[in-house]
Amino acid sequence: MEWTGARYADKPAVEVHTWIAAPPARVWALVADIDLMPRLSSELQSVEWLDGRSGPAPGARFIGRSKHEAFGEWATTSHIVEYEPSRTLAWAVEDPQHPSAIWRFTVAPQDGGTLLTEWMQMGPGRSGLSFAIDRMPEKEQKIVFVRMREFEANMTVTLEKIKKLAESTEGTEGTGTSGEVGL
DSSP states (O other): OOOOOOOGGGOOEEEEEEEESSOHHHHHHHHTOGGGHHHHOSSEEEEEEOTTOOSOOTTOEEEEEEEETTTEEEEEEEEEEEEETTTEEEEEESOTTSOSEEEEEEEEEETTEEEEEEEEEEOSSOOHHHHHHHHOGGGHHHHHHHHHHHHHHHHHHHHHHHHHHHHSGGGGTTOOTTOOOOO
């Protein structure tokens, strides 16, 4: 990621992608399994579906519990804001009309395999990063840049792990009709 000088109010975004030698249906089963994500992330510790849900659907909500060395531990409620089975899954963190972040996975067939993209946008709603910016407003651009670089690195690792699962026979074990994958 190159320096952009972005401020939080600019709603900075980062996107990473990878090509996977597996069919889109197999990749989608992994992406749509939100319960799998804590096993792929160093920051996200657990997720819990709310309102009796057990998987993604428009308007479904889940609680994500995260941990970061500099920020401590926290929980947020996310709302599924885009859901096109086998193609797109996106959620807004906290207020869907004014989210602290938006996260999106897209799955697309490409060259006999799958192109998997992960995208995230910071803001415009306040987040834990806002408190650091409040304390050091003169360093806002650097704070935003460092966090975006961190997101980019973590997202790259997540996609590498999904790729490894999808390209292995392990990536197909436990796949049920709900699209969830048990590992």
